[in-house]
Amino acid sequence: QVQFVESGGGLVQPGGSLRLSCAASGIILRIIVMGWYRQAPGKQRELVASITGGGSTMYVDSVKGRFTISRDNAKNTVYLQMNRLKPEDTAVYYCNSYPASGSNWGQGTQVTVSS
Numbered sequence: 001q002v003q004f005v006e007s008g009g010g011l012v013q014p015g016g017s018l019r020l021s022c023a024a025s026g027i028i029l030r031i032i033v034m035g036w037y038r039q040a041p042g043k044q045r046e047l048v049a050s051i052t053g054g055g056s057t058m059y060v061d062s063v064k065g066r067f068t069i070s071r072d073n074a075k076n077t078v079y080l081q082m083n084r085l086k087p088e089d090t091a092v093y094y095c096n097s098y099p100a101s102g103s104n105w106g107q108g109t110q111v112t113v114s115s
Contacts, residue, residue: 002026002104004095009109012085020080020109022095030073035098036080038091039108049080050098062088085113 008020020036035050049069050058057069068081078095092108 002101004104004106006093006095006106006109009093009111011112011114013115014086014113016085016113017081017083018085018111020082020093020095020111022078022080024076024078024095027097029071029076029078033098034069034071034078035096035100036067036069036078037094037096037100038089038111039094040088040091043091045094047098047100051078082111085111087113089113 003025005023006020008018010018012018031053033050033052035047037045037047039045048060048063049067051069051071059067066082066084069078071078082089090111090113092110094105094108096104
């Protein structure tokens with residue numbers, strides 16, 4: 001019954017910003033490690049950011065300094081603030097636990113960075 005619903009994606013110009021949201025049900029995000037993943041066309045899905053139950057964060061080098069992962073415990077929602085977006089950030093973005101559960105992938109939200 002665990003479900004993640006991603007939203008907030010869209011088309012944005014290089015240098016722009018987006019905030020992605022991940023609403024979770026059936027699991028308490030505060031007590032697990034959550035991650036944002038992305039999959040670009042022709043590429044494997046990769047973890048780009050994670051946050052622990054205690055609030056510690058991790059980012060891959062390609063997004064470090066530009067993306068910020070956060071959590072709202074009251075809403076059981078995780079966010080990904082994406083700034084200074086680049087065309088190479090174009091991908092479908094997903095949220096899931098870390099390590100990911102294969103049965104919990106949602107539909108993701110498309111982020112397209114293009115001029």
